Amino acid sequence: xxxxxxxxxxxxxxxxxxxxxxxxxxxxxxxxxxxxxxxxxxxxxxxxxxxxxxxxxxxxxxxxxxxxxxxxxxxxxxxxxxxxxxxxxxxxxxxxxxxxxxxxxxxxxxxxxxxxxxxxxxxxxxxxxxxxxxxxxxxxxxxxxxxxxxxxxxxxxxxxxxxxxxxxxxxxxxxxxxxxxxxxxxxxxxxxxxxxxxxxxxxxxxxxxxxxxxxxxxxxxxxxxxxxxxxxxxxxxxxxxxxxxxxxxxxxxxxxxxxxxxxxxxxxxxxxxxxxxxxxxxxxxxxxxxxxxxxxxxxxxxxxx
Amino acid sequence: xxxxxxxxxxxxxxxxxxxxxxxxxxxxxxxxxxxxxxxxxxxxxxxxxxxxxxxxxxxxxxxxxxxxxxxxxxxxxxxxxxxxxxxxxxxxxxxxxxxxxxxxxxxxxxxxxxxxxxxxxxxxxxxxxxxxxxxxxxxxxxxxxxxxxxxxxxxxxxxxxxxxxxxxxxxxxxxxxxxxxxxxxxxxxxxxxxxxxxxxxxxxxxxxxxxxxxxxxxxxxxxxxxxxxxxxxxxxxxxxxxxxxxxxxxxxxxxxxxxxxxxxxxxxxxxxxxxxxxxxx
Numbered sequence: 405x406x407x408x409x410x411x412x413x414x415x416x417x418x419x420x421x422x423x424x425x426x427x428x429x430x431x432x433x434x435x436x437x438x439x440x441x442x443x444x445x446x447x448x449x450x451x452x453x454x455x456x457x458x459x460x461x462x463x464x465x466x467x468x469x470x471x472x473x474x475x476x477x478x479x480x481x482x483x484x485x486x487x488x489x490x491x492x493x494x495x496x497x498x499x500x501x502x503x504x505x506x507x508x509x510x511x512x513x514x515x516x517x518x519x520x521x522x523x524x525x526x527x528x529x530x531x532x533x534x535x536x537x538x539x540x541x542x543x544x545x546x547x548x549x550x551x552x553x554x555x556x557x558x559x560x561x562x563x564x565x566x567x568x569x570x571x572x573x574x575x576x577x578x579x580x581x582x583x584x585x586x587x588x589x590x591x592x593x594x595x596x597x598x599x600x601x602x603x604x605x606x607x608x609x610x611x612x613x614x615x616x617x618x619x620x621x622x623x624x625x626x627x628x629x630x631x632x633x634x635x636x637x638x639x640x641x642x643x644x645x646x647x648x649x650x651x652x653x654x655x656x657x658x659x660x661x662x663x664x665x666x667x668x669x670x671x672x673x674x675x676x677x678x679x680x681x682x683x684x685x686x687x688x689x690x691x692x693x694x695x696x697x698x699x700x701x702x703x704x705x706x707x708x709x
Numbered sequence: 710x711x712x713x714x715x716x717x718x719x720x721x722x723x724x725x726x727x728x729x730x731x732x733x734x735x736x737x738x739x740x741x742x743x744x745x746x747x748x749x750x751x752x753x754x755x756x757x758x759x760x761x762x763x764x765x766x767x768x769x770x771x772x773x774x775x776x777x778x779x780x781x782x783x784x785x786x787x788x789x790x791x792x793x794x795x796x797x798x799x800x801x802x803x804x805x806x807x808x809x810x811x812x813x814x815x816x817x818x819x820x821x822x823x824x825x826x827x828x829x830x831x832x833x834x835x836x837x838x839x840x841x842x843x844x845x846x847x848x849x850x851x852x853x854x855x856x857x858x859x860x861x862x863x864x865x866x867x868x869x870x871x872x873x874x875x876x877x878x879x880x881x882x883x884x885x886x887x888x889x890x891x892x893x894x895x896x897x898x899x900x901x902x903x904x905x906x907x908x909x910x911x912x913x914x915x916x917x918x919x920x921x922x923x924x925x926x927x928x929x930x931x932x933x934x935x936x937x938x939x940x941x942x943x944x945x946x947x948x949x950x951x952x953x954x955x956x957x958x959x960x961x962x963x964x965x966x967x968x969x970x971x972x973x974x975x976x977x978x979x980x981x982x983x984x985x986x987x988x989x990x
Binding site: 415418419420422423426427430431434435540541543544545546547548549552553555556560643646647648650651654665666669670672677680681684685686688689692 | 826829830832833834835836837838839841842843845846847922925926929930931932942945949952953956959960963966967968970971974975
């Protein structure tokens with residue numbers, strides 16, 4: 405088990421390093437940072453001064469190593485647009501995105517577990533078809549379009565919810581639904597398939613033969629086993645949530661990391677962009693690492709592989 | 710029971726493929742079917758509602774947008790953009806991913822390890838974020854979006870092709886070809902590749918849907934296809950300012966997008982059920 409964890413940890417570290425290089429070189433090679441600082445139409449002399457002060461005329465690899473060392477030490481640099489510490493900026497916005505992620509994941513599970521279980525217990529009935537329809541619509545509906553439908557319904561027609569901002573909990577309702585519905589179909593399909601498989605297993609038949617009530621069999625015996633693969637999927641879906649939060653937070657002007665990412669991209673704020681790409685990737689790496697270790701702990705067969 | 714399920718799978722495939730065929734036909738015939746030039750502005754007739762509203766008219770069956778352009782014509786031409794994105798992105802990412810998967814699955818060992826590392830790295834970076842950043846730097850255009858998405862979305866091809874190749878590789882006829890002295894490249898191209906094509910098609914359909922959704926999201930955020938092209942995502946973005954009193958400007962391209970994705974997903978799922986009934990998840 406220790407060996408497995410060390411191996412996975414080593415891989416995670418290498419991936420994080422590769423991501424840092426990609427985040428740095430991709431953005432540097434696709435744009436001119438001096439131009440981004442000075443603004444369009446800057447004079448060549450000014451650009452030269454900026455390159456000098458920011459150390460941009462050094463070889464790219466030196467700049468990368470310098471940036472990497474600073475980042476590891478926790479110095480994320482200064483935002484070009486917001487003129488503040490990137491670390492402070494990121495720390496300010498992080499809680500909103502974490503909260504949104506937890507709420508959206510909670511909403512997705514709240515919808516998909518009961519529907520997935522019901523669809524599996526009542527296969528090929530109207531409940532199964534309703535669950536399938538909800539999943540299919542969720543997969544086909546672009547999340548930004550769904551978000552605008554919600555705005556039209558709850559903000560404009562019914563006037564129940566505020567359109568944008570992040571001041572109160574009411575501001576989180578629509579982003580949670582929009583983001584949660586985006587990831588729910590995958591959970592629902594997995595739980596349905598898992599439950600159908602588990603419900604036909606021998607030990608469930610034994611439980612039935614013993615005369616245990618159906619409710620107890622479904623929730624105590626079957627669901628517990630059907631939920632195991634959900635742990636692995638959760639890590640992957642959290643990655644989707646991180647990506648989706650960029651779109652959803654931007655639509656609702658929810659003041660989190662996703663909205664900051666969008667702002668930094670439109671303002672060509674290199675230091676912020678690099679850190680957010682790196683940060684979201686590292687978060688994903690850590691989540692999958694945690695999921696892998698949890699799975700290996702739950703299922704000893706994985707450790708050998 | 711399995712036969713029934715297989716039949717149902719085929720029914721889903723028939724419906725999905727049917728809708729998809731209609732959309733492809735509409736896109737190809739757009740120059741013949743569109744009642745107006747999709748770029749022609751008429752500032753006297755802005756935000757005209759579709760024909761089913763009291764103020765609508767058959768002159769503009771789906772109304773006009775904020776610049777007085779005929780919405781039906783724009784939606785029809787928009788289908789071309791979405792389909793072009795789906796096909797081109799899948800071509801690029803499919804070639805990259807399939808090559809990686811074939812090599813990793815066939816050779817195993819260090820090659821396999823290298824591919825696993827590349828896939829893990831790629832998966833850890835959110836596609837939409839990286840695509841947004843690169844498009845913002847390079848400047849948005851249809852081809853930039855296609856290239857960026859093509860070079861980002863090869864991961865699922867690589868993973869599925871790898872496991873499919875591993876399965877095929879252990880079969881007798883590959884061993885027979887090896888024993889007969891066939892070259893490695895010949896075995897991969899002539900023996901392995903044709904046998905994993907069904908899996909390739911399934912991944913390609915689902916990835917096309919995902920690429921179309923991503924292009925729409927990028928264009929919606931203003932960092933994808935640029936005006937005046939009638940990308941459905943861009944049309945929704947442009948109509949956002951008018952959503953209070955002209956929601957159809959959002960609902961029409963949004964529904965078109967959802968219908969296209971629905972059709973592709975249905976066809977892809979149906980295909981998967983027919984090809985590998987046991988691999989249904």
